[in-house]
Amino acid sequence: MTVKPQARPKVSMSVIGPIAALIALIVMGALMNPNFLGPDNISNVLSRSAFIGIIAVGMTFVITAGGLDLSVGSMAAFVAGLMILVMNAALPSLGIGVPIILLGMATALVAGLIAGWLNGFLITVLGIEAFIVTLGSMGIYRSLVTWLADGGTLSLDFGLRTFYQPVFYGGILGISWPIIVFAVVVILGEIAMRSSVFGRHCAAIGSNDQVAKYSSVRVGRVRMATYVMLGLLVGVATIMYVPRLGSASSSTGVLWELEAIAAVIIGGTLLKGGFGRVWGTVIGVLILTLIGNILNLTDFVSPYLNGAIQGLIIVLAVVLQRESKPGA
Amino acid sequence: MTVKPQARPKVSMSVIGPIAALIALIVMGALMNPNFLGPDNISNVLSRSAFIGIIAVGMTFVITAGGLDLSVGSMAAFVAGLMILVMNAALPSLGIGVPIILLGMATALVAGLIAGWLNGFLITVLGIEAFIVTLGSMGIYRSLVTWLADGGTLSLDFGLRTFYQPVFYGGILGISWPIIVFAVVVILGEIAMRSSVFGRHCAAIGSNDQVAKYSSVRVGRVRMATYVMLGLLVGVATIMYVPRLGSASSSTGVLWELEAIAAVIIGGTLLKGGFGRVWGTVIGVLILTLIGNILNLTDFVSPYLNGAIQGLIIVLAVVLQRESKPGA
Amino acid sequence: QDTKVIGVSIPAATHGWAGGMNYFAQAAIDRLEEAYPELDFVLATASDPGKQVNDIEDMVATRNIDALVVLPFESEPLTGPVQNVKASGAWITVVDRGLSVPGIEDLYVAGDNPGFGRVSGEYMASAMPDGGKIVVLRGIPTTIDNERVEGFEAAIEGKNIEVIGMEHGNWNRDDSFTVMQDFLSRHPQIDAVWASDDDMAVGVLAAIEAAGRDDVKFVLGGAGMKEMVKRVMDGDTMIPANVTYPPSMIATAIEITAVGLVSQAPVSGNFIIGSVLVTPENAETFYYPDSPF
Amino acid sequence: MALRPGRVHALIGENGAGKSTTMKIMAGYQPPSSGTVHVDGRETAFASLGEAEALGISLIHQEFNLAEQLTAEQNIFLGQELKRGLLLDKRAMRARTRELLDRLDCRVPADRVVSQMSNSDKQMVEIAKALLRDTRVLIMDEPTAVLTKSETAVLMRQVRALRDKGTAVLFTSHKLDEVREIADDLTIMRDGAVVFSGPAEGMDERAMATAMVGREMSDLFPAKTGRFGDMALEVRGLTVPGFAEDISFTLRRGEILGIAGLIGSGRTETFEGLCGLRPATGEVRIKGQPVTIRHPWEALDLGMCYLTEDRKTRGLLLQKGMRENLTLQALHSFARGLIDKGAEETALTRAIAEFDIRGSRAVRVGNLSGGNQQKLLFAKTMLSSPEIVIIDEPTRGIDIGTKQQMYGFIRGLADQGRAIVVISSEMQEVIGLADRVLVMRQGRIAGEVQGASLTEDAIVQLAMGVGQRAPVLETAQ
């Protein structure tokens, strides 16, 4: 491996890149619409980032460890559906109150955990390509939620939903719960990635799993843990998601997986594994959410072209952070 | 890379696997419905495999060379839309006849080529992660076609379409054109992969691009060639697709990219690059098409669950070919 | 005695209305299979036009269908293939979206998309006689959506109603929630919302509620989702009306087709199920508590 | 320095002296930061690798430079494929590959995938790749590091043949006997500068070592003490399917057990099997307690640790820095909840001093010189303070000065009461270091030598099988 004489810059483009892209977007948004930097809009953007964001933090670990998970969107839909079914079913016996909410939350966490474990099992124990396993489970969960909802929408009982809603809309000190939970997940994730044995092991496995194995790292277990953790975070995201609209259908969480993966990569984590950073993922998620937000706040472009603008900005955000000599 | 006691079987599971899965599906289909093996159904299955199949052959090279292309579905929709626009526009001057068809075909090929070149340019010359580039261009093409169609559907002039239809429905000796073209693409692809310098260089680049570079392989050019070739094949597929439906809209080619990638991987090509086989991809495409076909043969399962069955079979087909020790 | 096979090909349940339609199709089939042992049904759901064509080809090649009930994903691409089915001698029932060539179908059961837009527009105009500022959420970019919006725009033409924002909510609750939130931050004054679909209306209502804004007087959805009809019936001022576009039309089409096949009764023709304004006065007749939609 | 046609030029120096870097510059892989390269008297700045190759210069890397998923044939012909018309002429390529590999006495099939080859086979494929290219200047960076004596002899024969045909050859090696044997000219580097350049005549190994290290070298191997403690490890009937069968031995604390054998005799696999790195069966006792080890971490928990021979693909994370690599195996001991980076840095400072690792702390491990990578790998393993250490090819690519240090260090470990296994293809090393030597042949233990009978002859006889002449390069499959 010959390496060029790399005069390593102190602060690299890969760090500045995503931040610069985010700032550029914020400036653009502020110029286009005075309400853009208003507390309401900021709160909106942050809370809606929370779902994908919480999932993307988990995805950062999976990708850092050399894996991939295409099933998270469907999994979220399925978990949400299951949670609603369980809560509705328990309503007659438990009544509206904290216990039933806790039951729902537990259902989501357990379901996410099991779903993540299943992916992890197929990938690490049976040794099937992660792309295929999760492509398969993506189809399976999507189908299951359609089937649970009988093709339609699963709705939380209205009274229950009103009771549960503060979990999305409420908060402390004017900061809504999704934002708080997102922040907690990010901080824990960042610490885990940087300074925990687990994070270090993820990077080692993604970098070279043979080396990790020869260094007595429990490769299978760590890899499994990344999927389980992602599943669990999908559960957490679902807990925040359900009170928002109180429903789940086959169109819930469509393309979340792509968004989450895109956020991770925009943030500077390597798709092939070996290096990940959680703060980058957060920036990636914010960039993605802001694009949509800004497009909604202006009329410059035909709404038909929203996707094109989004695509362009995603590519540009990554162009910014390229520092290594291209291609070869 | 751990090596198990490996009494290396002469014919490995990775070869038998996909074939066995295909045969199992065929047997299942034949048992379920006597018409399954009828010439009509076989012809249907093969012709409809042709679109994804032709694209998947190109994808095999891209993946073998360590790349990825998520944009092919949107690209196909965009190329189809453009082709229809051009043909409709030329109709008054050229009239219905062979020239306008040739013009349409040329448009598709050139548009595919340019689209592929653009992806390749961003990836090889600017050195941006293929996942991001093609995720971006996926959004861009999808938007562009929606915009071209003004949110609706772009339709080929009805008379023109009737004239053009034989390209999909006609054929020679009772074999329809899509099947013939598919077969030609597959044969050329298989030869190129096995016995051409290009194929070998793709594998080398996918395996280790540094090594390829040091062996004076023109890494950038070969990689670029894979994307251009894929774009061109998207053009070819579109040429077959347009006469079938005579229209393009924002729902054309949705998820083709995932299907094509899945076919490639089911066929035994390594997602991380370095090894590819075109015949495997063909089997992969046939497996995917057959699943849909067989699900239509019976009423055993709720249509809501089709996706689940599909997911299960995809995973199973890959479980079959696993021979290396799992995980760790 | 020989069994006859009816093929039913519909789009997959990717949004609320389609979900309701799927439910009604399935329910009608279950009911008819019970009632007519000599009938066999094949139901296929497709997620894109290409897949729908595959489904229809499979029904002809392997199931020898005697009749086809099709709700085309899109008109253009399905026209040719349905024409081929017709050529094989099968009975054709087209639902909701007409084919681009007239005269292929034996029976046409449809909603009225321009009418849906028109009724909605007219209601808007009448509810806001002094005019006002509204925002519009559109569906998935398709011909249907275009027809509805055109109908709507034609109806509010010259009525002093100003459309200050229009974005795609994709017939999706989450998307419409997001879009509405952003509309609310962008426009300090919004008098009413045309959500154009009940799923989108759910998202819109949630966004308004969360923002605590009281300038929005009402939200007009559409399609007759039971929760929405219930709110109209209860006199909810936020949901003063609804416009029907019943997903159950698929069941009607399947039933008529089945009856035609077993009884040779003359059932061909066009059944246009007009879009009706649901108001607190007539809401009861549109309320089906057992429907999933 | 100057390379002349028809002469073999050896470049030697300590680890990190800059040998590989010099070679890469000469072959156009890296631009020089100052100075010039002249070819045929003309100054040349290689704009691309193709240019150097077109001028007939080829480099065999110190670290393997092969595409792992490709076969031997595909690698050898990469970038130089033979064509018949538009298509590849596979038959001709296969025949030529066979011929080249045969010339190198390498039995590996032309269609064997590189990832499935042993290190020595990979090296031979690299050499074959260079032989194929019509080279006027052949540069080889430690080609013999992974070869045994007999394979080295084959290589040397080829080198002489090339030299006699007028090729200029430049090579490095840390095996000074080879250098003396074959070099016509000699350049010695220290800390990035040339300290000697001239004809090799008159330089014996001691003189070379002194010039390299910059001080007088004393005895290479430390004295054996012969004082052993309790039984540390007992292995009975260990079988690693496909590689080794019925291996039994014992090991005491304070003892160094040498494992000798030809390449491919299954030494590596035996001990990988023992440490749970590959499936194995058999009876293992540690400190008298029967144990089952199915995973490497179970071995580590029992205080047993294996140091791989393959530092590049199994030993180190080349993309990461020294700190991450150093602490990977013993990471838990640096974490009380969170990882204590300060403690890691301290450990790194200590390791750098103790093992004389040269190179900046910030550098990616892939950019360290080969020998320094090996030292880091050693340091990494030692950090988890195992009771039983299995060291596979401990001094591969390490300069003679550091070797001496390493031997001293290993002996020091034994004296602390640890039990040590040293697998080595260097006969001198096993003899000089080990208290007792097991010789393996074709996946079985061929015999044991110790004390006065511990001689090269005895080992070679056991390794080859008495009366058997041809070296066995592969286990029967």
Ligand SMILES: Nc1ncnc2c1ncn2[C@@H]1O[C@H](COP(=O)(O)OP(=O)(O)OP(=O)(O)O)[C@@H](O)[C@H]1O
């Ligand atoms: N890309 C790079 N960035 C920073 N330092 C480098 C880089 N490449 C090489 N070095 C340093 O240059 C020095 C010379 O390395 P080189 O590989 O030439 O040594 P060497 O003489 O071949 O040693 P060995 O005998 O161990 O192979 C080393 O200290 C190495 O760490």
Ligand SMILES: Nc1ncnc2c1ncn2[C@@H]1O[C@H](COP(=O)(O)OP(=O)(O)OP(=O)(O)O)[C@@H](O)[C@H]1O
């Ligand atoms: N991944 C692999 N797949 C198939 N065969 C392999 C693989 N690795 C090694 N071999 C073969 O197994 C045999 C033993 O390999 P290896 O060289 O590791 O043995 P060894 O006794 O440890 O020798 P040394 O340590 O001196 O290199 C060789 O014939 C080699 O070609």
Ligand SMILES: [Mg+2]
């Ligand atoms: Mg070196």
Ligand SMILES: [Mg+2]
């Ligand atoms: Mg070995």
